[in-house]
Amino acid sequence: MEDVASLSFLAATIAASWRLAAPLMFASIGEVFSERAGVLNIGLEGVMLAGAFAGFAAAFTSGSILVGVAAAVAAGVLVGLLFAFFTITIKADQIVVGAAINLLGLGLTAFLFRAYFSSAGKGIEIAKPVDLPWLSDLPFFGEAFFRQNAFVYSTLPVAALAVFVLYRTSFGLTLRAVGEHPKAVDVSGRSVALYRYGAVLICSALAALGGAFLTLAHSNQFVEGISSGRGFIALAVVVFARWSPIGAFIVSLLFGVFYALQLQLQAQPVLFLPYQLFQALPYVMTIAALILVRNRVDTPSMLGVAYKKS
Numbered sequence: 001m002e003d004v005a006s007l008s009f010l011a012a013t014i015a016a017s018w019r020l021a022a023p024l025m026f027a028s029i030g031e032v033f034s035e036r037a038g039v040l041n042i043g044l045e046g047v048m049l050a051g052a053f054a055g056f057a058a059a060f061t062s063g064s065i066l067v068g069v070a071a072a073v074a075a076g077v078l079v080g081l082l083f084a085f086f087t088i089t090i091k092a093d094q095i096v097v098g099a100a101i102n103l104l105g106l107g108l109t110a111f112l113f114r115a116y117f118s119s120a121g122k123g124i125e126i127a128k129p130v131d132l133p134w135l136s137d138l139p140f141f142g143e144a145f146f147r148q149n150a151f152v153y154s155t156l157p158v159a160a161l162a163v164f165v166l167y168r169t170s171f172g173l174t175l176r177a178v179g180e181h182p183k184a185v186d187v188s189g190r191s192v193a194l195y196r197y198g199a200v201l202i203c204s205a206l207a208a209l210g211g212a213f214l215t216l217a218h219s220n221q222f223v224e225g226i227s228s229g230r231g232f233i234a235l236a237v238v239v240f241a242r243w244s245p246i247g248a249f250i251v252s253l254l255f256g257v258f259y260a261l262q263l264q265l266q267a268q269p270v271l272f273l274p275y276q277l278f279q280a281l282p283y284v285m286t287i288a289a290l291i292l293v294r295n296r297v298d299t300p301s302m303l304g305v306a307y308k309k310s
Contacts (some may be wrong), residue, residue: 021256030206037199039082042098045231051208076208123220179300
């Protein structure tokens with residue numbers, strides 16, 4: 001128990017929290033855009049898997065992480081277009097299409113990986129931590145906040161840019177209006193479908209980036225089902241964060257603490273507890289979060305409702 005209570009244990013947990021929260025941050029901030037526009041994209045898990053596989057395959061082939069990132073975002077946009085076509089143009093049920101996207105992502109990435117990469121037996125070079133001059137040498141917090149890779153650092157400008165776009169631009173104002181009063185937007189001469197397409201594509205691109213983090217900055221291999229339910233957890237994060245980008249960043253960080261704790265505690269033999277108990281921590285937190293926010297009334301009023309022009 002002495003190790004658990006030590007400053008080094010706390011510093012290591014804080015350092016891992018932000019890093020492990022990064023995929024959730026990308027996915028949940030993207031989902032804020034989609035749900036603010038009235039589109040419930042429960043296909044995040046499938047999009048993250050597509051991004052993880054595309055990023056790995058491109059980086060494996062080209063040897064470049066940047067190419068992997070571009071491929072992951074492109075894959076996310078393609079899957080997003082598929083989801084948007086069925087839910088916005090065809091007006092199919094968003095839950096059903098989202099579930100299909102999840103199954104497609106799981107099955108297709110597993111098939112492609114087994115077909116082309118399972119026998120390769122080699123990993124890729126992942127993004128290295130970047131030490132910020134002077135700051136990374138600070139005691140205790142230096143490693144936690146100033147010795148992370150570029151993916152982790154980029155979560156800050158992504159969250160700030162999301163706030164700016166949603167609350168300080170005409171695009172963001174109209175996008176939020178689409179999720180609340182789409183008929184008013186329609187009457188003003190703006191296309192509800194176009195704004196919803198834009199929101200879904202932003203969501204899918206960011207979710208795919210979160211998936212790419214898993215293969216390009218966390219593990220050097222693609223593994224079937226590597227997202228491990230993070231897409232579903234991101235959906236809970238958005239609700240718990242009350243559809244706010246900053247809230248999504250903070251709540252994701254809280255989930256990151258639980259991910260880090262379950263890894264750190266598994267390495268503590270003095271606790272004499274089964275490791276499965278620690279692995280369940282993030283999922284227990286997800287259920288608790290949904291119970292806590294079950295009565296919230298600030299949900300976008302047209303969330304999950306297809307808009308039919310009268």
